[in-house]
Amino acid sequence: MTDPILDIRNLSVRYRGTPDPAVRGVSFTLGRERLGIVGESGSGKSTVGRALLKLLPTAEITAERMQFEEVDLLNAPERRMLKLRGRRMSMILQDPKFSLNPIQRCGHQIAEAYRTHVRASKAEAKAKAVEMLAAVQIRDPERVYMLYPHEVSGGMGQRIMIAMMLLTDPDLVIADEPTSALDVTVRLQVLNILDALVRDHGIGLIMISHDLNLVRNFCDRVLIMYAGQVVETLDAADLDHATHPYTRGLLAAQPRIGGDRSALPVLERDASWAQTGATT
Amino acid sequence: MKPVAIRDLCISFGAVQVLHDVTFDVASGESFGLVGESGSGKSTVLRCMSMLQAQWTGDVIIGSQSVREMPLNARVRTVQMVFQDPYGSLHPRHSVATVLSEPLRIHGLDRQRARMEQALIDVGLPVDFLERFPHQLSGGQRQRVAIARALILEPEVLLLDEPTSALDVSVQAEILNLLARLRSEKGFTYLMVSHDLSVVDHMCDRFAVMQAGRIVEVLDRAAIPSNAATQPYARDLIAASLAYERAV
Numbered sequence: 001m002t003d004p005i006l007d008i009r010n011l012s013v014r015y016r017g018t019p020d021p022a023v024r025g026v027s028f029t030l031g032r033e034r035l036g037i038v039g040e041s042g043s044g045k046s047t048v049g050r051a052l053l054k055l056l057p058t059a060e061i062t063a064e065r066m067q068f069e070e071v072d073l074l075n076a077p078e079r080r081m082l083k084l085r086g087r088r089m090s091m092i093l094q095d096p097k098f099s100l101n102p103i104q105r106c107g108h109q110i111a112e113a114y115r116t117h118v119r120a121s122k123a124e125a126k127a128k129a130v131e132m133l134a135a136v137q138i139r140d141p142e143r144v145y146m147l148y149p150h151e152v153s154g155g156m157g158q159r160i161m162i163a164m165m166l167l168t169d170p171d172l173v174i175a176d177e178p179t180s181a182l183d184v185t186v187r188l189q190v191l192n193i194l195d196a197l198v199r200d201h202g203i204g205l206i207m208i209s210h211d212l213n214l215v216r217n218f219c220d221r222v223l224i225m226y227a228g229q230v231v232e233t234l235d236a237a238d239l240d241h242a243t244h245p246y247t248r249g250l251l252a253a254q255p256r257i258g259g260d261r262s263a264l265p266v267l268e269r270d271a272s273w274a275q276t277g278a279t280t
Numbered sequence: 281m282k283p284v285a286i287r288d289l290c291i292s293f294g295a296v297q298v299l300h301d302v303t304f305d306v307a308s309g310e311s312f313g314l315v316g317e318s319g320s321g322k323s324t325v326l327r328c329m330s331m332l333q334a335q336w337t338g339d340v341i342i343g344s345q346s347v348r349e350m351p352l353n354a355r356v357r358t359v360q361m362v363f364q365d366p367y368g369s370l371h372p373r374h375s376v377a378t379v380l381s382e383p384l385r386i387h388g389l390d391r392q393r394a395r396m397e398q399a400l401i402d403v404g405l406p407v408d409f410l411e412r413f414p415h416q417l418s419g420g421q422r423q424r425v426a427i428a429r430a431l432i433l434e435p436e437v438l439l440l441d442e443p444t445s446a447l448d449v450s451v452q453a454e455i456l457n458l459l460a461r462l463r464s465e466k467g468f469t470y471l472m473v474s475h476d477l478s479v480v481d482h483m484c485d486r487f488a489v490m491q492a493g494r495i496v497e498v499l500d501r502a503a504i505p506s507n508a509a510t511q512p513y514a515r516d517l518i519a520a521s522l523a524y525e526r527a528v
C-alpha cells in the first residue's frame with residue numbers, strides 16, 4: 001500500500017493484573033479507506049482502537065511498529081499524543097454517555113471542544129456546535145444543546161460524539177460502534193456523513209461494529225478478531241464467502257426477517273481458534 | 281403470568297412534552313416490541329413503567345395493580361429493566377459479585393453464590409468474572425452483567441431496552457435463545473425496545489411503532505416481511521429495514 005495512514009505490526013496489549021494479553025500479534029495497514037473490525041464481544045476490538053490513541057493507562061502496549069503518518073506512536077510522548085488526539089486522530093467511543101462530562105450541558109461540551117482546537121468566540125463556538133448537531137440529524141439542535149448527558153436518548157448521545165469528531169479535520173477516525181443505538185433511517189444518514197469524510201477528505205476510517213450487514217455494505221475491508229487475534233482479513237464484499245469457522249458461525253447466528261424463529265445457531269467455540277492467528 | 285396495560289401515558293420535561301397519550305396492551309406471556317425513531321420516547325416509556333421516572337400521568341397496570349401503588353419490594357420482583365446504556369446502570373466501584381448479590385440479599389433468597397454463578401453462565405460469562413469491576417469488562421460483557429442482574433430475581437415482566445445492540449451476533453444469539461427459553465419455561469412477559477426489526481421479528485409477537493412521543497401503529501410481526509403497515513412513518517421504517525437487511 002502506498003503511503004498508508006496507519007501501519008501496525010505485531011501489536012499486543014496486556015492489561016495490568018491479567019495473565020493473558022487482551023490483544024496479540026495484530027498487524028494491519030490502513031489507507032484512505034474504510035476498514036471494519038468485527039469479532040466476538042471481548043475479543044479486543046475496543047482495546048485495539050484505544051491502543052492506537054494510547055488511551056490505556058493500565059495496560060502494557062508492545063509492537064514492532066505503530067506508525068501514524070509521520071508519527072511513531074510507540075515512542076511518542078504523552079505531550080505529543082495530546083496534540084494528536086481529537087485533532088488529527090479521533091475516536092468515537094463505545095459508551096457515549098460515559099465519555100461526556102455528566103455535569104455539563106452537551107452543547108457546551110461540543111463548543112468547548114471546538115475552542116480547544118480553533119480560535120473562536122463563545123458565540124461562534126455555540127453556533128458551530130448547533131450546526132454540528134443539525135449535521136448529525138438531531139431534530140431540535142437548540143434544545144438538545146442545553147440538555148445534560150442523562151437527558152439525551154441513547155442515539156442522541158452517539159450522535160453528539162460524532163458531532164464532536166466532525167469539529168476538527170482529522171486524518172484518522174476510529175468509530176467504536178458509532179451507530180448501534182440509531183434507528184435504521186438515521187443510521188444510514190450518519191453513515192453517509194462518515195462516508196463523505198472518507199470520499200471527500202481522504203481520511204482513514206476504522207469502523208468497529210457488530211453489525212455484519214453494516215460492514216459488508218459500508219466497509220472496504222474487514223478484519224475478523226477472535227480472542228485477541230486477527231483470524232481472517234477479507235474484502236467486505238466477500239464476507240459471505242468467509243472461510244474461518246468463527247466467521248461462518250457469526251453469519252449463521254444472525255436472525256433474519258421472515259425467519260422461522262427456531263433457536264438461533266450458536267457458536268461451538270473451538271480452542272484451536274485462539275491458538276492460530278493469521279495476519280495481514 | 282401477568283399482562284401489562286398502559287393507558288394515556290404522558291410526561292413532560294420542562295416545557296417539552298415527550299410522551300403523548302401512549303396507550304397499548306401486552307398480553308400475559310407475550311413478547312411485545314417497541315421500535316421507532318431515535319429520541320421518540322421508547323426508553324422513557326420503560327423508565328415510567330419501572331417508576332424510575334415518576335412525574336407522569338396516566339396509568340401503568342401490571343396484573344391487576346397499578347405500578348404506582350406497588351410497594352418497592354413487590355415492584356422490583358414484578359418488573360425489572362435492562363438499560364440501553366450498561367455503563368450508566370452499573371456502579372463503577374461495585375464488583376460484579378456485589379451487583380448480583382445485592383438484589384438477592386435484599387430479598388433474602390437462599391443459595392446466593394449458586395444463583396450468581398448460574399446467572400453468569402446463563403449470559404455466557406465465565407464465573408471468575410464475579411470479581412471484576414465494570415471498567416475491566418468490554419462493552420458487551422457489561423451488557424451481559426446487566427442482563428444477569430435483571431434475570432436473577434426472576435421477575436414476571438422484563439423491560440429490555442436494546443438488550444443486544446451492544447453484542448456481536450453470536451452472543452446476541454445466545455441471549456435471544458436464553459430469553460426465548462425463559463419465556464416458554466416461566467411465562468415471562470417481555471417489552472423489548474430494538475432498532476433491529478430482524479430481532480423484533482424473531483422475538484416478538486406484536487410491536488408498536490413510535491414517532492415523536494406517540495404510538496403511530498401497533499402491528500403483528502407478520503406485517504414486517506410484507507410491509508403491511510398503514511401509517512406512513514411505520515411503512516417507511518419497515519421499508520428502510522428491509523432495504524438495510526438486503527443491501528444497506
Ligand SMILES: Nc1ncnc2c1ncn2[C@@H]1O[C@H](COP(=O)(O)OP(=O)(O)OP(=O)(O)O)[C@@H](O)[C@H]1O
Pocket residue numbers: 015016018022039040041042043044045046047048058094415416417418419420421446447448
Ligand atoms: N481495564 C481492564 N482490565 C482488565 N481487563 C480488561 C480491561 N479492559 C478490558 N479488559 C478485557 O479485555 C478483553 C478485550 O476487551 P475489549 O473491550 O477490547 O473487547 P471488545 O472486542 O471491544 O468487546 P465488545 O464487543 O463487548 O465491546 C475483554 O476480555 C475484557 O474483559
Ligand SMILES: Nc1ncnc2c1ncn2[C@@H]1O[C@H](COP(=O)(O)OP(=O)(O)OP(=O)(O)O)[C@@H](O)[C@H]1O
Pocket residue numbers: 147150151152153154155156181182183293298317318319320321322323324325364
Ligand atoms: N430527564 C430528561 N430531561 C429532559 N429531556 C429528556 C429527559 N429524558 C428524556 N428526555 C427527552 O425525551 C426524548 C425521548 O428520549 P428517549 O430516551 O425516551 O428516546 P428513545 O426513543 O429511547 O431514543 P433512542 O432510540 O435514541 O434511545 C428525547 O428528546 C430526550 O432528550
Ligand SMILES: [Mg+2]
Pocket residue numbers: 045046047094176418419420
Ligand atoms: Mg468494545
Ligand SMILES: [Mg+2]
Pocket residue numbers: 153154155322323324364441
Ligand atoms: Mg433509548
